Amino acid sequence: MVRGKTEMRLIENATSRQVTFSKRRNGLLKKAFELSVLCDAEVALIIFSPTGKLYEFASSSMQSTIERYEKHMTEIRAHDPPEEHNMQKLKQETASLMKKIEHLEASKRRLLGEGLGGCSIEELQQLEEKLERSVVTIRARKMQVYKQQIQHLKEKGQALSAENAMLCKKFGETERGGSSEAERQVAASAEISEVSDVETELFIGLPETRNKRVRHPEII
Template identity: 80%
Template sequence: MVRGKTQMRRIENATSRQVTFSKRRNGLLKKAFELSVLCDAEVALIIFSPRGKLYEFASSSMHETIERYQKHTKEIQANNPPAEHNMQHLKHEAASMLKKIEQLETSKRKLLGEGLGTCTIEELQQLEQQLERSVTTIRARKMQVYKQQIEHLKEKGRALAAENAMLSEKFGLETQQRGSNEERAVGTSAEISEVSDVETELFIGPPETRNKRPFQK
């Protein structure tokens, strides 16, 4: 016969509840004993019955095990503060941050010339001095940026001048080569003209008579 699954809820019948308690208690004590023997673990088990009767099991000493447990618990609490304490600390930090933000917003409005109605003469003088220091720092930074830009433009101008000189030199060499080529071409044309001055007139007859032919202009 297959045993049905026990529902995890309080047994309403008092007799059944007492019988179940006795069986489960003995089984739990047996398992605690087996765990301590098989795994060499320090086990301490405390059970109070519904009527307040105490049942316990300790593999070594119940008192020493409880002291060890309390010491371990204190160490954990010292290293890891309780969540409630952490929440209080976080709330305090949040409130402090909000207060600082409000102060910064107020200071910012005053620097912009707003909300000055409640300021005293000393506060106004401090604001004026602070603004003067800020303007001095800003002007110094602006001059530094101007100098950096001027140096950059000078470097760019030098680079362009060098590139221009290189291109001019290259263009001069090309012009010189082109002139040399033109001179060679003129010389070649003159030679061709001289060759073309050779008599090419057709004459029929023996060579002797050709030499005796009178010159004709």
């Protein structure tokens, strides 16, 4: 039969609680003995019953085991601070940080113009001076950003001007080249016109006769 899982809580019935204590005490003492024999471990076990009765087991000597334990704990405390001291230190640091956070949040609200009801004249004057210094710093930074932007725009404008000049120069060379080609075409057309002005009348005969005919056209 499978035993159900035992709920870990105080047994309310006194008789059942005493029976359970006796059984588990004997089992714990038996396990301590087995551990010391099987593993060659130094084991010391101390049990006080609800009524204050002492039950103990020691694989060697209870006193020597306790002294060894105390010596070991002393060495640990010498190297590491006590846990309670650490916790106390952490609590103090946490409280200090919380106070700083509250102070910063209050200062932030005051800079935003909130929570000024409890401020004195001196505190208000100090707050005003802080805001004035902040405004001066912000304006100086703004002017610096403006100057940087203006310088960037000037550099960009210079680059665009250089590019525009290069394009204009290139376009001018192309235009002059086109004009020269047009002049060459006009000259060629003039030569063709001159050739077309030469006499093209058909004449059969010797060249001398043609010349005479030209000088005396009435003979024909």
